[in-house]
Amino acid sequence: MDIESLLKYSTDRISRGVFIIIIIFCIVGFPYQGIQSDMKPVLKGPRPYIFNSADTGSPNRYTRLKTSKREHIFFPIIIKASNRYSVDPALVQAIIMAESGYNPMAVSKKGAMGLMQLMPATAVYLGVEDSFNPEHNVNAGVRYLKKLLNQFEGDLLLAVAAYNAGSANVRKYQGIPPYKATRYYVKKVLEYYQYYQKEIEQKGSKI
Numbered sequence: 001m002d003i004e005s006l007l008k009y010s011t012d013r014i015s016r017g018v019f020i021i022i023i024i025f026c027i028v029g030f031p032y033q034g035i036q037s038d039m040k041p042v043l044k045g046p047r048p049y050i051f052n053s054a055d056t057g058s059p060n061r062y063t064r065l066k067t068s069k070r071e072h073i074f075f076p077i078i079i080k081a082s083n084r085y086s087v088d089p090a091l092v093q094a095i096i097m098a099e100s101g102y103n104p105m106a107v108s109k110k111g112a113m114g115l116m117q118l119m120p121a122t123a124v125y126l127g128v129e130d131s132f133n134p135e136h137n138v139n140a141g142v143r144y145l146k147k148l149l150n151q152f153e154g155d156l157l158l159a160v161a162a163y164n165a166g167s168a169n170v171r172k173y174q175g176i177p178p179y180k181a182t183r184y185y186v187k188k189v190l191e192y193y194q195y196y197q198k199e200i201e202q203k204g205s206k207i
Contacts, residue, residue: 116141
């Protein structure tokens with residue numbers, strides 16, 4: 001093989017090698033960059049709210065506290081809303097415990113938010129701008145609960161069932177809907193209700 005042929009052969013091999021390297025980079029390099037961009041932390045989230053003049057911060061601050069501590073923190077809000085709409089505060093506490101476990105940042109698979117798990121449409125109907133704000137959420141939730149109690153003429157079981165499954169389903173079945181989740185929910189709320197009634201009696205709290 002003469003020198004000219006040897007140089008041509010070497011040049012062709014180098015070109016093929018560079019081409020292969022470029023192909024590998026395109027296949028492996030670019031997807032890697034895409035994965036890296038997907039792994040960047042998400043900075044957006046619910047905006048901070050003001051709980052009261054002495055205690056400010058984001059809702060996440062309260063989710064780190066024990067349930068009993070959160071119950072104590074949010075109790076004044078519950079009492080205020082209960083007084084406003086003439087609803088037993090023990091019932092409100094029971095609903096909150098069953099719905100969110102006193103987690104102000106709770107979000108269900110269906111999109112319900114906050115302490116009393118307001119659905120987006122319900123929140124809009126009740127004029128709530130921030131469902132993660134405990135005071136706004138509880139006030140709207142108690143208002144809605146009072147509406148259900150009036151709608152079912154004070155029948156606690158039907159009102160609680162409607163809070164979970166919707167008033168249309170309660171009317172449809174003329175009672176607690178035959179949904180396993182709803183029946184369990186009603187039972188759970190009643191158990192919490194009895195517990196909080198005794199707790200309020202022991203504290204000497206009044207509506």
